[in-house]
Every structure is written in C-alpha cells, then in structure tokens.
Amino acid sequence: MFNQNGHITAMESECRHMKAPLSLGKVENGVVTCHWHHWRYDIKSGECLSHENMDLKKFETETIDDWVYVIFD
Ligand code: FES
Structure with a gap:
C-alpha cells in the first residue's frame, strides 16, 4: 500500500x-x-x-473511520 499525500493505493x-x-x-x-x-x-x-506486460495488479481501497480496507476480487 502507498500513501501519497493522503491518497491510498494498493497493489501486488x-x-x-x-x-x-x-x-x-x-x-x-x-x-x-x-x-x-x-x-x-x-x-x-x-x-x-x-x-x-509486467504490470502489477491493483486493488481498490476504502477508508472507513481511519481504517483502510483493501478490496480483493
Ligand atoms: S526483482 Fe529485479 S527489478 Fe525487482
């Protein structure tokens, strides 16, 4: 997971x-x-x-009450 200026992203x-x-x-x-x-x-x-063709899989995230959830599909 990465946090850039409050924007959270998640990937492999x-x-x-x-x-x-x-x-x-x-x-x-x-x-x-x-x-x-x-x-x-x-x-x-x-x-x-x-x-x-070597991209990493990206995952959606959701922040609720300061907890960050990663949504696996
Ligand atoms: S393991 Fe070789 S570039 Fe990442």
Whole structure:
C-alpha cells in the first residue's frame, strides 16, 4: 500500500522481475523503484514503466473511520 499525500493505493507487493518486496523500494514522484534491479512501477495504476506486460495488479481501497480496507476480487 502507498500513501501519497493522503491518497491510498494498493497493489501486488512483489516485483514482477524476481519477486523482490516492493515495500523496500524507493518511492519518488508517484513511482516505486525496486531495490534489486530498479524496475519501476506507477503506484496509482500498477503499470510497469520498465517493461511491457509486467504490470502489477491493483486493488481498490476504502477508508472507513481511519481504517483502510483493501478490496480483493
Ligand atoms: S526483482 Fe525487482 S527489478 Fe529485479
């Protein structure tokens, strides 16, 4: 999950390359960069900006009384 200026987004947490945890990646300007080999993902859409057809699945979120819920389909 990412919180950018109060806007919460959620997506798969493993990099599509070799499954590094993106929670350890660097977030900058709406992009998370994997700390292993530097693949980049848009944190709003899950789009992989480094390679085609490697997008992360994005999940809807809902905030109720300061609790954030991730909606799995
Ligand atoms: S595991 Fe993320 S770029 Fe290689």
